[in-house]
Amino acid sequence: MILTADGIEVAADAADGAQAVDAVRRTRPDVVLMDIRMPVMDGLEATRRILSGTAEAPRVIILTTFDVDQYVYAALTAGASGFLLKDVSPEQLVAAVRLVRAGDALLAPTITRRLVERFASPERVAAATHRDLATLTPRELEVLRFLARGLSNAELAARFQLSEATVKTHVARILGKLRLRDRVQAVVVAYETGLVTPGGRP
Numbered sequence: 600m601i602l603t604a605d606g607i608e609v610a611a612d613a614a615d616g617a618q619a620v621d622a623v624r625r626t627r628p629d630v631v632l633m634d635i636r637m638p639v640m641d642g643l644e645a646t647r648r649i650l651s652g653t654a655e656a657p658r659v660i661i662l663t664t665f666d667v668d669q670y671v672y673a674a675l676t677a678g679a680s681g682f683l684l685k686d687v688s689p690e691q692l693v694a695a696v697r698l699v700r701a702g703d704a705l706l707a708p709t710i711t712r713r714l715v716e717r718f719a720s721p722e723r724v725a726a727a728t729h730r731d732l733a734t735l736t737p738r739e740l741e742v743l744r745f746l747a748r749g750l751s752n753a754e755l756a757a758r759f760q761l762s763e764a765t766v767k768t769h770v771a772r773i774l775g776k777l778r779l780r781d782r783v784q785a786v787v788v789a790y791e792t793g794l795v796t797p798g799g800r801p
């Protein structure tokens with residue numbers, strides 16, 4: 600599917616997670632399409648290794664057979680930028696690669712919220728305490744709180760009576776201060792740190 604797309608080059612493919620980690624180190628791609636269930640090393644561990652320790656790591660899209668899967672949640676917390684179902688159309692797959700390459704999140708915040716509500720646990724919350732929300736201003740905390748509830752930039756702008764450009768600046772600063780790749784991870788962090796609670800009102 601990818602080979603037929605204009606402007607996208609397939610740098611490598613791999614049969615298992617260990618090969619994927621090695622291929623990423625050799626070819627330094629912009630985007631990785633990662634399966635979860637693989638021999639030798641699964642996709643979750645491969646994703647952790649690919650994304651750890653470097654600011655120039657590629658963006659990872661997880662491929663899964665289920666739209667709500669505990670492995671998907673684990674992949675997001677490991678740093679993946681979103682996930683796709685394996686029955687995705689060629690057009691959707693190509694669009695997803697381009698979207699993630701451009702720095703956007705592939706996963707709608709409402710879907711991420713559903714994953715967090717289903718799979719978040721006290722142990723995971725405790726593991727997330729390294730995210731120092733104290734670095735955020737009161738306005739940034741409010742933006743993050745409503746971003747985690749699934750509001751778009753336009754909806755955030757309307758709620759706070761700001762321009763969309765100002766909202767984008769707030770979101771960019773939130774991601775930078777919390778060392779996050781995209782809005783997907785911001786939603787996960789908002790739930791895991793208790794800033795937003797499952798079932799709570801916006």
